[in-house]
Each structure stands twice: as structure tokens, then as C-alpha cells.
Amino acid sequence: MFENLQEKLTRAFKSISGKGRISEKNIKDAVRQVKLSLLEADVNFKVVKEFIKDVQEKALGEDVLSSFTPDQQFIKIVRDELIRVLGEKSVPLSLSSKPAKIMMVGLQGSGKTTTSAKLAARFKKEGKKVLLVAADVYRPAAIDQLIQLGKQIDVPVFVGDRQHPLKIVTKAMEEAIKNIVDVVIFDTAGRLHIDEKMMDELKKIAGQLDPDEILMVVDAMTGQDAVNSAKSFNEALELTGFVVTKLDGDARGGVILSIRHVTGKPVKFIGISEKIDGLEPFYPDRVVGRILGMGDVLSLIDKIQQNIDMEKAKKLEEKFAKNKFDLEDFLEQLRQIKKMGSIGDLMEMIPGAPKEVDLSSGEKNLKRTEAIISSMTKEERKNPKMINYSRKLRIAKGSGTNLTEVNRVLKSYDQMKSMMKALNSKKSKFSKLFKGLPF
Amino acid sequence: MGIFSKMKLGLKKTRESIFKQVRKLLKFKKLDEETLEEIEELLITSDMGVETASDVIEQLKEKSGDYDSPIEALKDILNDLLKMNHTEPIVENPPLVISVVGVNGTGKTTTIGKLSKLFVEQGNRVVLAACDTFRAAAVEQLRLWSERMGADFISQGQGADPAAVAFDAVSHAKSKSKDIVIIDTAGRLHTKHNLMEELKKIHRVVKKVIPEAPHEVLLVIDATTGQNGLVQAKKFMDAVEITGIVLTKLDGTAKGGIVFAIVKELGIPVKYIGVGEAIDDLKPFDAAEFVEALLGTEELEENEV
Ligand SMILES: Nc1nc2c(ncn2[C@@H]2O[C@H](COP(=O)(O)OP(=O)(O)OP(=O)(O)O)[C@@H](O)[C@H]2O)c(=O)[nH]1
Ligand SMILES: [Mg+2]
Numbered sequence: 001m002f003e004n005l006q007e008k009l010t011r012a013f014k015s016i017s018g019k020g021r022i023s024e025k026n027i028k029d030a031v032r033q034v035k036l037s038l039l040e041a042d043v044n045f046k047v048v049k050e051f052i053k054d055v056q057e058k059a060l061g062e063d064v065l066s067s068f069t070p071d072q073q074f075i076k077i078v079r080d081e082l083i084r085v086l087g088e089k090s091v092p093l094s095l096s097s098k099p100a101k102i103m104m105v106g107l108q109g110s111g112k113t114t115t116s117a118k119l120a121a122r123f124k125k126e127g128k129k130v131l132l133v134a135a136d137v138y139r140p141a142a143i144d145q146l147i148q149l150g151k152q153i154d155v156p157v158f159v160g161d162r163q164h165p166l167k168i169v170t171k172a173m174e175e176a177i178k179n180i181v182d183v184v185i186f187d188t189a190g191r192l193h194i195d196e197k198m199m200d201e202l203k204k205i206a207g208q209l210d211p212d213e214i215l216m217v218v219d220a221m222t223g224q225d226a227v228n229s230a231k232s233f234n235e236a237l238e239l240t241g242f243v244v245t246k247l248d249g250d251a252r253g254g255v256i257l258s259i260r261h262v263t264g265k266p267v268k269f270i271g272i273s274e275k276i277d278g279l280e281p282f283y284p285d286r287v288v289g290r291i292l293g294m295g296d297v298l299s300l301i302d303k304i305q306q307n308i309d310m311e312k313a314k315k316l317e318e319k320f321a322k323n324k325f326d327l328e329d330f331l332e333q334l335r336q337i338k339k340m341g342s343i344g345d346l347m348e349m350i351p352g353a354p355k356e357v358d359l360s361s362g363e364k365n366l367k368r369t370e371a372i373i374s375s376m377t378k379e380e381r382k383n384p385k386m387i388n389y390s391r392k393l394r395i396a397k398g399s400g401t402n403l404t405e406v407n408r409v410l411k412s413y414d415q416m417k418s419m420m421k422a423l424n425s426k427k428s429k430f431s432k433l434f435k436g437l438p439f
Numbered sequence: 440m441g442i443f444s445k446m447k448l449g450l451k452k453t454r455e456s457i458f459k460q461v462r463k464l465l466k467f468k469k470l471d472e473e474t475l476e477e478i479e480e481l482l483i484t485s486d487m488g489v490e491t492a493s494d495v496i497e498q499l500k501e502k503s504g505d506y507d508s509p510i511e512a513l514k515d516i517l518n519d520l521l522k523m524n525h526t527e528p529i530v531e532n533p534p535l536v537i538s539v540v541g542v543n544g545t546g547k548t549t550t551i552g553k554l555s556k557l558f559v560e561q562g563n564r565v566v567l568a569a570c571d572t573f574r575a576a577a578v579e580q581l582r583l584w585s586e587r588m589g590a591d592f593i594s595q596g597q598g599a600d601p602a603a604v605a606f607d608a609v610s611h612a613k614s615k616s617k618d619i620v621i622i623d624t625a626g627r628l629h630t631k632h633n634l635m636e637e638l639k640k641i642h643r644v645v646k647k648v649i650p651e652a653p654h655e656v657l658l659v660i661d662a663t664t665g666q667n668g669l670v671q672a673k674k675f676m677d678a679v680e681i682t683g684i685v686l687t688k689l690d691g692t693a694k695g696g697i698v699f700a701i702v703k704e705l706g707i708p709v710k711y712i713g714v715g716e717a718i719d720d721l722k723p724f725d726a727a728e729f730v731e732a733l734l735g736t737e738e739l740e741e742n743e744v
Contacts, residue, residue: 042666141579222665225486246544
């Protein structure tokens with residue numbers, strides 16, 4: 001079914017010409033397609049609905065870039081939004097206490113014990129002293145499982161009286177302090193989120209330990225119910241994050257979006273093999289394609305995007321070389337920058353770049369800036385120097401702004417122009433950094 | 440209370456939050472677009488999948504007129520989707536060999552513990568084969584179950600060749616006239632070619648002792664599984680001859696709707712359901728009861744009709 005839809009959509013793309021603005025009507029197909037695809041990926045139904053509604057609201061009225069169809073542009077916005085929602089960067093563990101305490105929780109069979117050992121192996125590799133604690137006294141051979149894994153990676157495993165989880169974790173902490181351990185990892189028994197007695201036990205353990213991290217381990221193959229279990233665990237324990245396991249399979253992993261959406265907590269690691277080294281930090285941009293599906297459409301979008309960016313960059317570069325950077329280029333520049341993130345951040349990364357330039361207002365007021373520049377005549381845009389008081393008045397009126405605003409745009413333009421000049425003259429130093437950037 | 444009492448208890452919370460609406464909706468005689476859409480949403484939320492859910496809706500549109508109440512129609516439709524003639528394992532020429540397979544963490548070993556209880560209680564002499572030689576302490580876990588059940592336990596320790604263990608177990612059962620052998624295999628993702636080959640090899644080797652074996656191959660699927668469950672079933676079916684599904688962890692809030700898609704698409708019957716962690720928490724599957732529990736309709740009948 002999935003392939004069929006994709007084909008249909010690709011055909012639909014070809015028949016629509018990419019002009020105008022995104023409207024509810026011209027992205028109907030894409031919205032449907034995205035919804036279905038997310039459901040197929042096991043994103044929870046309610047989450048899909050809310051997510052799509054948000055994205056749609058954001059996208060409506062946006063200009064459709066030439067070369068894109070409205071459908072394509074919408075899917076691109078969906079992808080960007082998915083990355084944003086999942087968190088743009090990978091979130092590291094925050095281990096401040098000494099010894100640091102990590103508690104692993106989750107449903108039966110999700111991968112807690114394996115992940116505990118994987119984490120321990122990671123810390124050990126970093127040169128840290130680690131202690132594993134076997135607090136699953138219920139499942140047959142659960143303690144042995146951890147002991148064996150501990151042996152494999154040469155990390156001690158604390159088992160205590162093998163009967164009372166609360167006593168075991170308390171004694172384990174004494175042991176950890178005595179031996180000056182850096183990180184203690186507590187493997188708890190798998191349990192259902194509706195099992196009040198067992199959830200209570202976890203609350204007590206967490207209360208006793210005050211862990212730096214409480215990580216819920218979630219199976220990548222989980223379906224619609226993930227929102228219920230994640231929510232309950234989060235409400236009971238205030239999770240600090242998730243580990244999503246078994247991503248080495250072919251599950252689409254929509255659960256990642258679901259749990260993030262309902263708890264707001266980040267996925268910190270993913271499990272990608274049964275083996276001890278099969279654990280990786282989570283990078284949202286690497287899974288969005290998998291969750292969203294629509295591989296062909298996405299790579300098509302990337303290709304188009306690359307072309308747009310490259311063409312624009314080349315044109316701008318030429319203009320700089322000839323010192324012909326006009327207000328229209330300036331606007332284009334702002335648009336590109338907005339896509340890439342703040343120019344302030346960009347400047348920070350470039351050693352010796354002028355720091356005083358204030359372009360933030362230009363970025364923030366992109367919409368107004370656009371209005372102002374489009375109220376100018378062609379001549380004025382090409383040659384901003386000709387803009388005098390009476391022209392400014394006309395422009396302000398035409399764009400529904402005031403003279404201060406018009407001046408602000410002109411000033412930002414001047415600043416950028418001189419900054420570009422400065423960068424151009426230091427070409428040897430900066431040219432490498434700027435390769436691929438749109439100026 | 441019926442045999443589902445445990446499952447009913449587990450399903451109760453979600454059932455109330457989610458299917459209360461269905462019941463409310465279906466009390467109306469007329470099924471308008473909006474109502475149908477809402478029912479479809481609710482079916483999708485059970486992990487049935489978009490395709491199966493829309494199929495159910497289409498049928499509901501067609502058939503509801505023939506019933507006094509739409510919910511009766513819905514029940515019948517869901518029932519028909521799941522209903523398949525199947526037999527429970529019968530020991531004709533002992534030993535009967537049952538192989539238990541599935542992806543990681545679905546509850547294979549626990550299910551085997553429960554199955555052996557069932558069989559031992561029926562008076563069978565059971566042998567457990569520790570063919571999960573990969574996961575740490577999996578052998579030990581099965582050994583503990585065999586002790587509890589008074590079943591024979593055949594193992595060559597961790598890291599051994601699982602096919603060799605299976606061969607051992609089946610040979611042992613044959614020579615000692617045991618009734619049933621249950622093979623515990625390692626959890627494996629259906630995407631891993633070499634592991635699926637390993638599974639085939641286990642079955643090939645068993646055939647050397649008893650050509651018709653394994654007589655039963657049970658695929659264990661976790662009720663929390665989403666759409667990947669269908670892919671799992673397909674891939675396992677391609678590799679070995681799956682004869683039935685065991686749907687585990689139904690005591691949680693997950694509804695296991697993926698079995699509708701599996702039965703419909705692949706024609707594999709569901710044979711057992713797991714409704715708890717205790718040794719008695721394995722029940723033969725009954726489609727009608729499953730649908731009742733899913734929809735929570737028995738209350739409707741008790742209180743509202
Ligand atoms: N392929 C794959 N298998 C995994 C991964 N993580 C865990 N597993 C497997 O999943 C199964 C269950 O893992 P465990 O670590 O025992 O899970 P658990 O949550 O501790 O289980 P209980 O303690 O029984 O609740 C085992 O077969 C593991 O080898 C992973 O990232 N990829
Ligand atoms: Mg465990």
C-alpha cells in the first residue's frame with residue numbers, strides 16, 4: 001500500500017506546478033500521505049493528528065519556493081519540524097553526582113538488562129569505574145543474566161541478598177561509595193505500567209536513590225500503546241530520557257515520535273544490535289527519514305534543495321566579486337540565513353569575523369523586511385543609495401511600516417555589504433569556511 | 440468470571456477510555472461518516488493497521504443494516520477476521536515436537552514455561568530443549584522452568600550449537616518415550632539472514648530424528664507490537680512453517696490488534712494468549728472472547744441493553 005501511495009504522490013507532484021502559496025487545498029494529498037505514512041510507522045494516532053495539525057498551521061500561507069510543488073514543500077516542512085520536535089542535537093547523559101546513578105526501567109523484554117551492560121561497557125571504555133546492580137529479583141535467571149554480561153565486559157555486578165530490590169540498591173550504593181565507583185547502573189525488573197504494586201516499588205527505589213538519570217527502555221517495534229506506558233512511567237518516575245532498542249530490525253520506529261510527544265523527554269541512546277557494543281547516541285536527523293518513510297520523495301526534495309542553494313550561492317558569490325550586492329540579494333541572503341540558523345552563531349564560528357554587526361533584527365523581522373523591500377522600485381533595489389526621504393516615506397506607506405523600520409533595513413543592508421567586503425578581502429582565510437554557504 | 444478475567448482486568452483501563460466511545464457511538468442506529476471515522480480511528484489505535492481498519496469499516500457500512508445494532512455487526516466482522524479452524528497440539532505419535540520462535544523480548548521462554556505446565560497437567564512427559572544458547576542466562580532461565588514443572592531439561596550450555604541441542608533433545612525424547620519436546624529458540628530479528636538460517640538448520644536437524652517434526656511452530660508476538668508484527672510473521676513464515684501465533688502480554692493496556700492483520704493477511708491462527716507473568720497465565724485463544732474483551736461489549740450487554 002505504501003509503495004502505491006508513494007507512486008501516486010510522485011505522479012501528483014508532476015502535475016502540479018510549483019507556484020503560489022501553500023493552502024489547505026494544494027497540500028491535501030501530501031497531508032494524507034504523511035498521515036498514513038506516520039501511522040504505518042506506528043506513531044500514535046492522536047500524536048499524528050496533533051503533529052500534522054501543528055505543521056499544517058505553520059505551513060499555511062507560506063510561499064512555495066520555485067522548483068518545489070506545494071506538496072513537496074509541505075513534506076519538507078514536515079521533515080524539518082520532525083527534526084525540531086525530536087530535538088536538534090543528541091542529548092548526553094547528565095551525571096553530576098559522585099557516584100553517578102543511572103536507573104533503567106521499562107516493560108518486560110524491552111532490553112533493560114542488555115542496555116545496562118552496554119552502557120557499563122561504554123563508561124568503562126571512557127576509563128570510568130562502573131558498578132552494575134541486579135535489582136530484578138523476579139524474572140527467573142535475570143540476576144544470572146546480568147552477572148554473565150558483567151563478566152563479559154569485566155564490570156563487577158552487585159547482587160546483594162537477591163531478594164529485596166530496595167535493600168539491594170541501598171547496599172549497592174554503600175559498596176559503590178566504599179570503592180569510589182564513578183557510575184552505578186541499576187537494572188530493574190520489567191513491569192507493566194498498570195501494575196500499581198510494581199510501579200510503587202520503582203518509586204521507592206527512585207526515592208531512595210535520587211538517580212541522576214532514569215531511563216525508560218522502549219522497544220522500537222512498539223505500536224500505538226507506547227504512549228500509555230511511556231506516560232505512566234514518566235508520571236510515576238519523572239524520567240530523564242529514553243533508550244529505544246532493536247532499531248537494527250526493520251521497524252519504522254514511530255514510537256520515537258510518540259514518546260517524545262507525550263512526555264517531552266529526549267531519546268538519549270538507541271540500541272542497534274544484541275551485542276555489547278550495539279549502543280549509539282541518538283541523532284534525530286538520522287531517524288526522521290525512517291519514521292517519515294517516503295524515501296524517494298525526500299531524496300527528490302533534497303536534490304531540488306541542493307540545486308536551489310547552489311545556484312543561489314553561486315549567483316551571490318559572483319555579485320560579491322563584482323561588488324554588485326543589492327537589496328534583492330540582501331533579502332535572499334536573509335532568507336537563506338534564516339534557514340541555516342542565526343547568523344550570530346555563524347559569525348561566532350568564524351575566527352576574526354567582525355562581531356559588531358547586528359543582523360539579528362533583520363532576521364527576526366524577515367516578513368517586514370520582505371514587505372519593505374518589495375515596496376521599493378526595481379531601481380531602488382539595485383541602487384539603494386538613491387533612496388531619499390520622500391522615497392522612504394513612500395516605501396514605509398506601501399509596506400505598512402514606518403521610517404525607522406525602513407532605515408533599519410537599509411542599515412542592515414549596509415552592514416552586511418561591508419561585512420561581505422571584509423570577508424572577501426580576507427578571502428584566503430575564509431574562503432574555505434564559506435564554501436557551500438550561500439555567500 | 441470467565442477465563443479472561445485477568446485479561447479483562449488489564450484491558451479495562453484503556454478499554455474504558457478508548458472503547459467507551461465506540462459503545463456510545465454504536466448505540467445509535469445510524470452510522471454516519473463521522474461515526475465511522477471515529478470507529479476507524481479507534482480500530483487503528485488497537486494496532487490493527489490502517490488497511491485492516493478501513494476494511495472493517497467498509498464491511499461495517501455494508502452489513503450493519505442487517506443487524507439490529509451496529510455493534511453486533513462490528514463484533515461479527517471482527518470475529519470473522521480472527522476465526523480460523525485450528526486444533527490444539529495433539530500427541531499422536533509421541534514425541535510431539537513444538538518449536539517456539541520470535542523476535543527478541545516477546546516472552547518465548549516464559550510461554551514455554553506456561554505451555555509445559557499445561558502439558559504436564561494433561562499427563563504428558565515433557566522435555567525442554569535449551570536452544571537459546573546466545574542470550575546471557577537464557578539456558579539457566581529455562582532450566583529453572585523445567586525444575587518447577589518436573590520436565591526433562593536438555594542443554595549443552597551457552598554458546599553451544601542450537602541445532603545440536605535440538606537434535607539431542609528430540610533423540611532423548613524418542614529413546615525415552617517422552618510425549619512432548621518444546622524447543623526454546625533465541626530471540627532473533629527477522630531481518631538477520633544468518634540467524635534465520637540458523638533457525639532453519641535447527642528444524643532441519645530435528646527432521647533427521649523425526650521427519651514430520653517440528654509438528655508445531657509457534658510464533659510468539661508481543662501484544663504491544665505495532666505494524667512490524669505483520670512483517671515479522673511474514674518473514675518467519677518464509678523461513679519456517681509457522682503453525683500458530685501466541686499473543687503475549689495482553690494483561691497490559693495494549694490490545695494486540697496486529698493479530699487481525701496477521702490472521703487476515705497470512706492466515707496463521709492465533710492459538711494461545713498470554714495474560715500475565717504467572718505460570719497459569721496462558722489461555723487457548725478464543726476469537727469471540729477476544730473481540731468481546733477488546734470492545735468491552737459484555738458490559739454493554741449487562742448494563743445498557
Ligand atoms: N537485536 C537487538 N536485540 C536486542 C537489543 N537490545 C536488547 N536485545 C535483545 O532483546 C531481548 C530482551 O533483552 P533483555 O535485555 O533481556 O530485556 P529486559 O528488558 O531486561 O527483559 P526483562 O528483564 O525480561 O524484562 C534479548 O534477546 C536481547 O538480546 C537491540 O538493540 N537489538
Ligand atoms: Mg532484564
